[in-house]
Amino acid sequence: MIQNPGFLLTVLAFVAVIGPLVFVHELGHYLVGRWCGVKAEAFSIGFGPELFAWVDRRGTRWRVAALPLGGYVRFKGDMNAASMTDPAWLEMSAGDRAESFPAKPLWQRAAIVAAGPAINFLFAILIIATFAFVHGESRTPAVAGIVEQGSAADAAGIKVGDRILSFNGRTMDTYTDMVMYTRIRPGEPVDVAIERNGQRLEVRTKIGAVMEDDGFGQKFRVGRLGIGAGEPVVERVSLLRAPIVAVERTGQIVRTMVETLGQIVSGGRSVKELGGPLKIAQVSGQAATLGLESFIFFVALISINLGFINLLPIPMLDGGHLLFYGIEAVQRRPVSPQAQEWAYRSGLAVLMAMMLLVTFNDLSSFGLWQSLSGLIG
Template identity: 30%
Template sequence: MGSAAGIIGFLTNNVITFVFVLSLLVFVHEMGHYLVGRWSGIRIMAFSLGFGPEIAGFTDRHGTRWKLSIIPLGGYVRFFGDEDASSKTDVDQLAAMTEEDRARSFAGAKLWKRAATVAAGPIANFILAIAIFAVLFSVYGRTVADPVVAMVTRDGAAADAGIEPGDRLVAIDGTKVSTFDEVQRYVGLRPGRNIVLTVERDGQKRDFGIVPKLVEDTDQFGNKMEMGRIGIALVDPLVTAVAPGGPAAQAGVKSGDRLIAIDGNNVATYYDIARYVADRPGKSLVLTVERNGQTRDLSMVPETLSATDASGNKKDVGSIGISPVDPLVASIAPGSPAEAAGIMIGDRVLSVDGRRIEAIGEVQRYVASRPGKTVTLSVERDGKTLDVQVVPRKAEEPDAFGNPMEIGSIGITDGQKPIKLRYETYGPLQALSEGVKQTGSIVSGTFEYLGNVIGGYMKADQLGGPIRVAQLSGQMATLGFSAVLQFAAILSVSIGLLNLMPVPVLDGGHLMFYAIEAVRGKPLGARAQDIAFRIGFAMVLSLMVFATWNDISSRIG
């Protein structure tokens, strides 16, 4: 029964979302080919979403067959004169055409029309990504953290270079940065490479040469990935809550301990500990903590708990019973909205507007985007649950460049070192600009990764195939529709880039042939093109097999 439930969970959470996302991207890609082809006067025989036998369809007044096919792993536009869905020319049919028909065939169209029609598919994918990001920025905005270092990992690259807590990161390799995420993205793609980090300390700017170290990280869904790290974090990995009777409590861990390392591995954030422990239920480990300036090694064995992943599969995970943040109100600003609403020190916040929270920081991020709007906090006090309504007050926070901006605040903290957060909103033009920047960042990041693989800085096992895409689709679905759209935008860029590769059978391969034709003054011979298509098909098939093997290896390894 358990395996059956797991299969049903996988199909429900992963495959359905995967088919939705892929169908959207394929439709947009092929619609790019279709629209420019029609505009160029090329006759279109079929527009198919999916491959294989037709499930349903209709023929429009232009003679184009619009159809839904049984295998939802792609799609195609078949032009007049094409032999098959790969746009390979039917030489015999082309030779038998009248001049009028030849002019309306794909092979008989002018070179620039063919090139524009082929390029329109990948371009449509880039436009879709920009549009999705623009809508997300416009509707949701985003909450970002200022690039201020709160903690430096011992013996990490940043510590070795001389970076200190309190430093404000202002530039990397001469490029200004305004958020902590920008720093992480840049560093993550440059393991083993020299970078120059410019920081502001005591009003002065200083340059530090740093070489990020390659580490294997794990996201919230358990997906492993390689990235560069220099050993800095937004907050200290402090233990705030220790479960009574748990492994950590029995080993002597106390509230206020600073997590330093686990089994000798440096800790950058609390979640480094959580992920490491989750993978080791029942296995002995050593947690290194700092207390009152002294370092202590504490041995413990994580207890075994049952958890369900995004696919509905149950698995055993380890837990030692500690938390970096207990959603307890540790301080209330005098005259603040929280004080006026009756919130008290020691209240445990359970939810905000019905959304369960696990940290005061989540409350702060939520209210930051809602100045002047009433929110409801559910708090636990003396064993009773109370609903308290509070209106966040507009407060000014300087951004990374010192410009004042308004956020919502209710005046509570959890007593930990504060993180400088700001909520950014965007008008239509700003959102569009950010969409272009985000898309460009994905493109450059993809090339950086490929360069890292070729240069030996990273392994190629990060390349994923349909299984991984389906899995990620399901995981994004658990986070909400906006997360699915964001994933679709990222995947749309990837599909656009993949199709622009100069490999026969892909759009980039066709464009390569057209470039050769422009230079030679005539197209390559049918024999040469046939051989090239066979080689291209073998290359694409090999890439798919390699990517699928990576998918399978990651699931069983």
Template identity: 35%
Template sequence: MELLSAVPFVGGALGAIVPFLVVLGIVVFVHEYGHYIVGRWCGIDAEVFSVGFGPKLVGWTDRRGTHWQIAALPLGGYVRFVGDMDPASAGKADDGDLTPEQRKHAFHNARLWRRAATVAAGPMFNFILSFVIFAALALAVGRASNAPVIGELRPELAGQVDLRPGDRILAVAGQPVETFGEIIAAFVRANGAEVEVEVERDGEKLAVPVSYRLASRIDYVNPGMPASRAGLVAGDVIVAIDGQPVASFYDLQLVTAAKPAGQEIVIDVTRDGELMTFRFMPDMVERPHPVTGETQPLPTIGIRAIGLGGIDPTLEPRGLGEALESGFAQTTRIVTGTINYVGDLIFANADPGQLGGPIRIAQISGEKAEEGLMSFVYLIAIISTSIGLLNLFPIPVLDGGHLMFYAAEALRGRPVGNAAIRVGTMIGLSLVLLLMVFATYNDLARL
């Protein structure tokens, strides 16, 4: 089973290459281990388990006769089962070339459901990895409390606001507040104008002036969201949306929220002194409206400022059930978002320039590694889901293509011939390579 998940990353700093290889290595190993272990449970023997392609760097053979190896080209991986003609399982070997014991445990001689389960296990293990990571992060981080209490002030706000961690906000500009969301909404509406904030601090009630502007600087880009696919990065400063000047992040929220569904957005940013323009389609996501606070489907591009503008809420622990629900929801959200984007591409409703390739993945890997372990692990979960879904597409050479052949076998009552499998594999490989070349071209165009 071949996992064509990347092409060579050329150039770039070591700080991007190493995280990229770590991300890809983990995702590939889990994917291929899914094939291997389910195949073993189904009575199918594996000859080779390889992380990477090309010349072997290190390897060993276990007591079951499977040779485990790490190869020189970290472009994916494969499990070659007994009876496979090649790592892509594109056809089967002649039984005359196998011993009686090998024939009994050969992949092509296994019952159809066993072969299908073995093939499907790779993507399923990717989804399981994502689910486990998302759930574990939800348990470890907790969830933001909506209590009107300041949890943390980022260093960027030092000296700008006379607020302290633990302050309970009672009112902003004379208006009582009961939730943390109301605090932030009141601040961003003021948009830099000074307002009086009533706080309870150490048992005393104080009135402190706050002048707060949520700058239009992007501090975080959600991987897999439209802004990330388009090439926006942390540090970009948004200066205009659809030709309208933007002075603050609140202006950005207002303009984005007012966009009709299915309409393209054009964002002008400055990056290292250079003006750049990005065009892409927002996703529709359930979130609070920046003015009314009412939760509703709104156009969303997947960016934010530091924390909630540098002022973070307190955190409260999640229960196990809630963490598991969060893991499932986040995995499902990535799957549905990707499927919707592919559908839009097919019907020419999405910008193909948003496709990212290995260079973009390497860049994001480096950024997340710098942000810290949790951001990096979060990226692994996102990439794992994406690779799992990619491999389920019904394209010969991918796992979905194998499952398509098995569906045909179930309908015909006999296996698809080697010649048809080889032709389909060549067509599928060509399509995948063309897609990767196009995605890499997009990556180079963004540099």
């Protein structure tokens, strides 16, 4: 078992992950805002008490706060850090209104909001592209090199040498595609299309479920079909193809996130699997113990996660703002201030409930509740 990191390394690793990613996210908003001629009044990394700050020559207050769990850019015309429009912007002078956020065309406001999640995805793509260029791309064929005796694949009659064509209609190009598909579907039925001796066959089985240890004492349930890879194939990746590989890999990760979230919403997966800042901090420390490359790849994964979460259509998040802009585009007028206020209040309640849930899950995964029940008992 890999040794768990100490408290200090965990805290430092967490700050090293979250701090730069929050900065990158908010920098996306800031840069596109400047390009659109909007004045940024404040650029904050973190929330809560201000640790230090300075004002640049454009009048933007750059601040670092005590709680590094997020950040914001407050543009002229914003009422607060959630980018709610200040009704007083209409009373500004013509010059001030011209550089305020609410005065900009719909497409510019949407571009400014979308820039945050977009730059998180681009940041991750840059990292993954670099890894692909340096280490190559795994292109091991989706061929059964090994079939474990007694496994789901064995029960379905899959044999060594069979080429796996698809799972439930989804094409399997590589062995990695197979692993990513089955891993998040323990216990689910699957129709498998295979090619054997030039003939196409269809078999049906149920993906097996096994408990795995992450090396740090945490156990989790994953799906496994019981098919081992054949001879590994790693192809060199040119500088021009590296971004394409990175985009494809990022798309796979996002699709897995969407499918996993759908399983939680539909009840197919427990909400206990949702993690929050405490879990990210723990895994940040663990990734740091595995070396620089593992840590950097973990940063890429969290960057994708941050971009994805911010695109959820929840008011207070970037996705909620984009939803309002979509409605505005359809009805050709902004959503009423009353409806926006109601939506923001509801969105805040949803986010607070989610934070409480994931924090509860994090503390449960640390064994806190078991320890407390032992003390009480």
